[in-house]
Amino acid sequence: MVGEITLKGSAYWNVYAHERLLAVLPKWEPKRDELEQQQRNRRAGMAGEERVIEVLQSAGLPPDTPIFWDVGLPLSPSVFIQMDIVMVLRHGVLIFESKQIAGRLRFVQNPAALQKVENGEVTLVMDCPAAQFEDQRDSFTLWLATRGFRAPVDGSVVFTTNPVIEGPPNLPIISLRELRGFIRSAVQAEPVLSSKDVRLLVNTIEKSRSRFIPYPLCGRYGIDSTKIQWGPRCGCGSQLIKSTERRWNCENCKLQGTPAYGPALLDWFLLRSETITVQQCAALFGIHRQSAWRLLGRMRLTKVEGKGGKHTLYRIDYTDFEALNQLLKP
Ligand SMILES: [Zn+2]
Known part of the structure; x- marks a missing residue:
């Protein structure tokens, strides 16, 4: 399951298709600069997620442990839960959000935000990934409950670039090198799902997930x-x-x-x-x-x-x- 779902899933094909678009697009096309910038972000995002998945795959779990990459689930007709990586264990469900921002970062509250700090100055303010994660966790817990699954949902934001982080303690954030330890302690909990429940849950996610289809790209970008x-x-x-x-x-x-x-x-x-x-x-x-x-x-x-x-x-x-x-x- 790990191989077939993760390695060439929708995220892979989205990056591939945009590479091809840039390869065939004439040099003079006015949309080129913007598309190249977006593609750099897309590539970095995928590289970060791949690194998280590689660590999960080498964390000593059974090789058939279900890992989903890039999961979109409808919570209501107008609300979607979008998650980078979802792992289903007998001990519960784990969500991982990968972030690849390097440098000095500061988490602030009221309102929750993540600041990038350079030479003592705030140079960039982003949505707080920890608050986003908590929102996803609550939404996914509700999604599972309405489908009859009583499984705890945990997980974390995973920074893949070793930033220096300032901020309040106890935020759901870890670095890539802490991920194996995180998994080790997660599987020490009492199992709450039977193997049959795990299979049922995996099928339910697989059937409900909606895939974002941006193709054909020329039509999407008006080219x-x-x-x-x-x-x-x-x-x-x-x-x-x-x-x-x-x-x-x-x-x-x-x-x-x-x-x-x-x-x-x-x-x-x-x-x-x-x-x-x-x-x-x-x-x-x-x-x-x-x-x-x-x-x-x-x-x-x-x-x-x-x-x-x-x-x-x-x-x-x-x-x-x-x-x-x-x-x-x-
Ligand atoms: Zn040639």
């Missing part, structure tokens, strides 16, 4: 997809030019070869459209319709028949991470 060159790219990032049926050239590295079509199809789905027609696929790779039809038929896509066999579409399911993975590794 004109006709201004982007689609089709296979070289490892160096340059567009490949087709010379013969099987040969493509990279003008940048002067290399020749047969590209993998999967990653280019994945770019299409994540960035441009949820669907592709046989004709569009044939045009994308300069191949015959029959070859395009065979190529699409091999992928984990849903075929949607058009009238009289024409305009047949192939649709991707963005929540089917195996389908995305298959395209990445054809």
Whole structure:
């Protein structure tokens, strides 16, 4: 469960898709600077969460211990609980929120906030992650209770960058190196859930979690997809030019070869459209319709028949991470 849920889940694909968008986006695109800045934050956030998960996976727990990454659960039609990492143990449920802010940090109260302090001056004021964590914990406890689970919810904010922290004691904050100790003491408590309860709870979370689907990204950011060159790219990032049926050239590295079509199809789905027609696929790779039809038929896509066999579409399911993975590794 750890592997399948965490390693290439929605957070991974969100970062991957934005990397691809920046790779194919023309240099002159005006939205580029803002997208690059957001992507730096997204990458740092994911790196921090990955470090927390790595520590959890090496904390000496059974290898099938359920760990969820990036969980959104509806509490009411208008209220969502958003959690970085959720771990289900027989001893209770743990939430971990990763924070990667370095330097000198000061927690203040009334109202709760986190200040970044440089040379004695407050240079940045953020929402208090400890207060956010407590809010998530209360909401998740309520969510569990309304579904009949009586399990204690604990956890912590985890700082992955070793900041110097000032503030009141007893805040739910730990550093990455304290995380193993935290887990060790959590599993010393009396178990409150049976193995069957754990399985039931895992299934309930899995069924209820809603995944944020930002794709296709061009539509989301209002980027004109006709201004982007689609089709296979070289490892160096340059567009490949087709010379013969099987040969493509990279003008940048002067290399020749047969590209993998999967990653280019994945770019299409994540960035441009949820669907592709046989004709569009044939045009994308300069191949015959029959070859395009065979190529699409091999992928984990849903075929949607058009009238009289024409305009047949192939649709991707963005929540089917195996389908995305298959395209990445054809
Ligand atoms: Zn190249």
